[in-house]
Amino acid sequence: MDFEQADAINQAVRHLTLRHRARAAALLAPLGLHPGQEVLLLELARTGPMIQAQLSEALGCEPPSVTLMARKLEAAGHIRRRPAPSDRRASVVELTDSGAALVGQVRQLWRDLAEETAAGLPAETAAALPGLLMTLADNVDTRHPHGQGVAPS
Template sequence: MTSPDPDGLLAEQLLRLTRRVHRIQKHHLEQRDVGITPAQSRLLRTLAHYGSPPRMADLAERLEVVPRAVTTLVDGLEAHGKVRRAPDPTNRRVIRIELTEDGHKSLRELHAARRSAAEEILAPLTDEQREVFGTLLDTLMDGVATRRC
């Protein structure tokens, strides 16, 4: 007789949770009619963390994707007026990506959608459980970051 695989069960629970979280976030985005995909949302949030407009290569590195994926995301966001391509003032061959005013507005909507999704996800937990959960998430994320370095 084989013994149960507790890590296998935990892995399955983790995968189910991440799929559920993704569906809830997507639902909240759709309710607010922001009109962008989760991947585009991630790019907008990443753009907002730069002090000055980054290059596409900078975004690809930060998002850990191939440059072509960033080009596709930027094309879609630019078509909807959320970002614009701007020439680098010191090197005309370099193109930088800037948030537009509509992009900033979308970021505010994204933040509100993510907040309401988090409230829905965390609703079953007590304050104490939320604190423990937050600590566990930090531990997991720190472990992932350490292994990638």
């Protein structure tokens, strides 16, 4: 691949991620949330209570980042943390009633953001986006050696 094509790809990915995160932040702010916190709430809604280390792995975030998000969400009353019965050093994280109620709003916001992001694309292209974007993410996943990601089909 020549530099111009490489630059075009890298710039497009950079612009998309910056703009998507900024738009998500603007939509989340009225709910009192910051980017990343909504994903934590959605994961707990999807899986139920889980150990914080497992939550970190599921979110693809470093444990200190999840700890910080969890503290803020706990202070806001949206989650609770308690010692894990099998390991008192580990914390189980779960939604509170407030957090569960907030998840409905987050899901609607997430739908709105996806529709806004994919606006103007043919339905087939929009349907293919998750697979394409996950392939790109897997290709640059620092947790796996290069070439271990999912190859484009």
